[in-house]
Amino acid sequence: MSPIAPSSGMNRRVLLSTLALLATLFGPLLPVSAPAQTATAGGLLPSWNDGPAKHAIFDFVRATIDQSSPIYVSPEDRIAVFDQDGTLWVEHPMYTQVIYCLERVPAVVAKRPELKNIEPFKTVLSGNREAMAKLSMRDLEKILAATLTGMSVDEFNAEAKRWMETARHARWNRPYTELVYQPMLEVLRYLRNNAYKTYIVTGGGQDFVRVYAEKVYGIPPEQVVGTAGGTKYGYGKDGKPFLTKEPKLILNDNNAGKPEGIHLMIGRRPYVAFGNSTGDRQMLEWTGAGAGARLKMLVLHDDATREYAYGPAQGLPDTKVGTFTPALYDEAKSKGWTVISMKNDWRRIFALE
Amino acid sequence: MSPIAPSSGMNRRVLLSTLALLATLFGPLLPVSAPAQTATAGGLLPSWNDGPAKHAIFDFVRATIDQSSPIYVSPEDRIAVFDQDGTLWVEHPMYTQVIYCLERVPAVVAKRPELKNIEPFKTVLSGNREAMAKLSMRDLEKILAATLTGMSVDEFNAEAKRWMETARHARWNRPYTELVYQPMLEVLRYLRNNAYKTYIVTGGGQDFVRVYAEKVYGIPPEQVVGTAGGTKYGYGKDGKPFLTKEPKLILNDNNAGKPEGIHLMIGRRPYVAFGNSTGDRQMLEWTGAGAGARLKMLVLHDDATREYAYGPAQGLPDTKVGTFTPALYDEAKSKGWTVISMKNDWRRIFALE
Numbered sequence: 001m002s003p004i005a006p007s008s009g010m011n012r013r014v015l016l017s018t019l020a021l022l023a024t025l026f027g028p029l030l031p032v033s034a035p036a037q038t039a040t041a042g043g044l045l046p047s048w049n050d051g052p053a054k055h056a057i058f059d060f061v062r063a064t065i066d067q068s069s070p071i072y073v074s075p076e077d078r079i080a081v082f083d084q085d086g087t088l089w090v091e092h093p094m095y096t097q098v099i100y101c102l103e104r105v106p107a108v109v110a111k112r113p114e115l116k117n118i119e120p121f122k123t124v125l126s127g128n129r130e131a132m133a134k135l136s137m138r139d140l141e142k143i144l145a146a147t148l149t150g151m152s153v154d155e156f157n158a159e160a161k162r163w164m165e166t167a168r169h170a171r172w173n174r175p176y177t178e179l180v181y182q183p184m185l186e187v188l189r190y191l192r193n194n195a196y197k198t199y200i201v202t203g204g205g206q207d208f209v210r211v212y213a214e215k216v217y218g219i220p221p222e223q224v225v226g227t228a229g230g231t232k233y234g235y236g237k238d239g240k241p242f243l244t245k246e247p248k249l250i251l252n253d254n255n256a257g258k259p260e261g262i263h264l265m266i267g268r269r270p271y272v273a274f275g276n277s278t279g280d281r282q283m284l285e286w287t288g289a290g291a292g293a294r295l296k297m298l299v300l301h302d303d304a305t306r307e308y309a310y311g312p313a314q315g316l317p318d319t320k321v322g323t324f325t326p327a328l329y330d331e332a333k334s335k336g337w338t339v340i341s342m343k344n345d346w347r348r349i350f351a352l353e
Numbered sequence: 354m355s356p357i358a359p360s361s362g363m364n365r366r367v368l369l370s371t372l373a374l375l376a377t378l379f380g381p382l383l384p385v386s387a388p389a390q391t392a393t394a395g396g397l398l399p400s401w402n403d404g405p406a407k408h409a410i411f412d413f414v415r416a417t418i419d420q421s422s423p424i425y426v427s428p429e430d431r432i433a434v435f436d437q438d439g440t441l442w443v444e445h446p447m448y449t450q451v452i453y454c455l456e457r458v459p460a461v462v463a464k465r466p467e468l469k470n471i472e473p474f475k476t477v478l479s480g481n482r483e484a485m486a487k488l489s490m491r492d493l494e495k496i497l498a499a500t501l502t503g504m505s506v507d508e509f510n511a512e513a514k515r516w517m518e519t520a521r522h523a524r525w526n527r528p529y530t531e532l533v534y535q536p537m538l539e540v541l542r543y544l545r546n547n548a549y550k551t552y553i554v555t556g557g558g559q560d561f562v563r564v565y566a567e568k569v570y571g572i573p574p575e576q577v578v579g580t581a582g583g584t585k586y587g588y589g590k591d592g593k594p595f596l597t598k599e600p601k602l603i604l605n606d607n608n609a610g611k612p613e614g615i616h617l618m619i620g621r622r623p624y625v626a627f628g629n630s631t632g633d634r635q636m637l638e639w640t641g642a643g644a645g646a647r648l649k650m651l652v653l654h655d656d657a658t659r660e661y662a663y664g665p666a667q668g669l670p671d672t673k674v675g676t677f678t679p680a681l682y683d684e685a686k687s688k689g690w691t692v693i694s695m696k697n698d699w700r701r702i703f704a705l706e
Contacts, residue, residue, distance in 0.1 A: 221620030256586035267574030
């Protein structure tokens with residue numbers, strides 16, 4: 001689901017329930033004891049335990065880079081796509097970009113004081129979480145539009161970069177960019193070392209993710225595909241051109257929007273796709289429908305101790321973000337997609353444990 | 354200007370005058386004597402004569418790859434963008450993609466016979482050039498929509514590929530893909546050899562250009578930015594997913610749409626931009642407005658013998674496609690953009706001379 005395109009793909013209940021989690025977010029920090037892990041040196045994918053998931057990755061890569069293999073893939077066709085939220089980094093208690101938008105409201109109101117007493121900005125400024133949880137979809141759209149559009153691309157980049165450097169996840173008290181999954185960083189590197197071009201294909205805002213993707217994932221801006229709004233070319237008083245971010249949706253990169261976005265931005269069918277929710281279903285289907293072998297993987301959040309547990313394995317209600325529904329689980333099983341158990345397949349979750 | 358988005362950027366007079374040239378296109382083939390050129394072996398950019406244009410390219414590349422240079426550019430930032438029509442290949446007597454659309458009409462009507470007696474298809478089928486020259490913009494839009502949308506992405510790719518292999522340019526009786534400018538192929542290679550990532554940024558259809566760009570220019574699909582329509586994800590009777598090309602414009606990659614498209618698809622400001630018409634103006638401005646040195650080049654068509662002469666140097670009317678207007682010429686001079694004279698700067702025009 002998309003932080004910047006709530007009307008087109010977002011389940012209202014989901015978003016409101018995430019807003020209800022604001023109490024957790026802004027509440028007192030709970031110390032979390034991460035289990036001590038000895039980083040084993042040497043070997044590929046060192047943060048992965050031996051098991052079917054690790055073997056699926058190894059077997060696929062080895063076979064597709066071996067020219068004598070029947071499923072050899074020529075280097076220029078080696079495209080690998082990764083969902084971000086819940087696949088490469090933590091998506092609970094809510095999408096990082098939604099937190100960004102809510103936290104940007106005071107700064108936006110400071111620049112546009114006429115918003116101060118207007119809803120929904122008034123409610124967000126009040127900090128009254130009960131009232132915030134009652135915000136309508138239309139209210140949320142206004143918040144996203146006000147915080148993600150109307151400024152130049154350069155201004156947005158500078159603001160988002162500054163925020164990413166200072167904001168902290170409430171549970172771990174660490175920058176969000178440190179809450180990326182170490183096993184997935186290893187997969188990205190392993191694929192790139194074998195000439196795979198790695199892409200992020202996210203429901204999150206393309207411009208937002210591009211701000212940190214190169215530094216955090218080693219993925220350059222041109223390999224980030226995300227929900228994208230239009231921009232408008234214009235000239236400043238000094239005659240210098242600039243691009244303004246417009247509240248006009250060009251690509252809603254969720255669900256069916258993911259293969260559509262892949263076609264628009266990449267123009268080739270991927271050989272590798274990693275996701276974790278219903279928003280990634282069509283991307284995995286599209287990848288899997290290509291000729292020859294394709295690697296399709298789904299991350300299952302089943303580790304309440306080290307991260308979070310939600311989805312079919314836990315029988316949790318689907319009111320949380322990043323829904324890995326029972327239907328998706330069934331499709332994965334029937335189509336031979338490999339489910340990654342965070343609890344069993346990952347030796348460690350974060351780089352800094 | 355865009356073959357698939359005539360209403361948003363296309364000068365009606367321009368298109369109609371190109372239609373009037375159909376007589377030339379489908380007329381008897383005129384033998385053209387290409388001046389004999391001795392290919393000089395050795396050296397970079399061998400098809401370039403010594404002169405300010407060749408030196409501008411050399412000086413820029415040498416300085417930006419030299420770590421001790423004040424204008425050094427780190428490899429990940431080395432983005433170079435190229436217009437296609439009139440910059441990388443011949444755009445006269447009309448855009449290749451417009452010819453494709455007109456020539457596709459009989460096949461489309463064969464599949465949809467109800468169009469046979471409906472305008473504008475009836476007129477195109479008649480072959481009456483006088484009548485075709487009178488087609489309205491709305492008529493032309495219908496032709497483009499009927500020939501570029503409504504089929505699956507795979508079907509379109511197969512059709513366009515087949516056409517490119519068999520279609521011939523009326524003047525040279527050669528495939529269009531052989532009418533690419535040899536000096537520009539050398540620039541593309543020279544830049545790539547120095548870690549520049551080369552992109553096409555064209556008003557032409559993104560899907561159309563992607564069909565041959567890798568083979569012809571060494572530019573992969575993901576590095577082709579063009580005018581793009583939406584696609585729609587769906588399932589066949591066999592349950593297999595496919596993408597259908599929709600008559601919905603996502604990106605009109607002309608004029609201001611070029612920097613907007615560069616932001617959408619690349620997310621970085623280029624260091625190098627080559628164009629040849631007013632449709633490239635904003636792309637060159639946007640490139641030039643970045644910090645540090647940037648290379649901005651405009652191809653001037655001033656060689657009536659070996660190719661075509663049109664634009665300010667010839668004082669020709671601006672009724673032809675690819676208008677290099679006097680105003681653009683002035684802007685180039687005032688902003689230090691380098692104008693490439695095809696007549697003087699290019700030792701040869703095509704690879705096969």
